[in-house]
Amino acid sequence: MGYNVAIDGPAGAGKSTIARMVAEEKGFVYVDTGAMYRGLAVYFLDRGIGPEETERMEKACEAADVTIRYEDGAQQVYLNGENITGRLREEAVGNMASRCAAVPAVREKLLELQRRLAKEQDVIMDGRDIGTCVLPDADVKVFLTASVRTRAERRYKELKEKGENVNLAEIEEDIRERDERDSTREIAPLKKAEDAVLVDSSRMTIQEVVRTIAALCRK
Known part of the structure; x- marks a missing residue:
């Protein structure tokens, strides 16, 4: 039986980046x-x-x-x-x-x-409904989030570095709307599993988030 880590959270929370880094550190398979x-x-x-x-x-x-x-x-x-x-x-x-x-x-x-x-296999999987639907019996469940403003600023910086002409207020509004859609959709809505650990990365570095989640894994 594999050791399973589930990471859920809203758009722009950095789930995929964090999941890949934790998987590398722990020797797990990141399920994309x-x-x-x-x-x-x-x-x-x-x-x-x-x-x-x-x-x-x-x-x-x-x-x-x-x-x-x-x-x-x-x-x-x-x-x-x-x-x-x-x-x-x-x-x-x-x-x-x-x-x-x-x-x-x-x-x-x-x-x-x-x-x-x-x-x-030992896996780490990220999404909107991993801990609630896909892997309800996961060994570790994390709900990774950040404030809407923080997520918008991260996305704004990312797009700016690619040379795109973007508007921070518009990105922030888009994220708010996506959060609403994801949390109210009929099939597998975004929500925190009751037994998930809440990790708010608003004031954390990527390395701090990785260390926090890796420390939750007992394998």
Whole structure:
């Protein structure tokens, strides 16, 4: 049985960055759920399934197996035993992943695959509903958050460094709206699990957050 760490939290809280760093420090597998959606998208595209063909997606899911491995410190995504990592960033794959993520059967398939990974390996997984839905029995649950202002400032700085012309107030409003959508959606809404540890990173450095979460892991 694997040792499981679940990190949930709102958009812009730094979940993926923190999860990857904790995974590296503890020797766990970071389960990139977005990459898994892209893996299924490759599977659908290779079978000529269009983004609107939800019934074909549902049937095709039955024979798809997407898994994540780490080789030489780099994440590799395998689809039915074939390494497809090099195809994950193709535009068509990204567009298909976005569409198929809304299909309940696809979500169920990935839920099955994610839980299997968690059963077989020591994993850390981040998202909106990991501790409440995907891994309700996780050994460690963390709800990572930061103030809306802090998250907006981080995003503003990130985009500015890329040379984009952005407005801090608009980014802050976008984050507020996304928080509202994520916490009120019908399927797997964003919420803190009752037994999750709240970590507010508003006044913490990335290294401090990593140390805090790593210290919660008893393995």
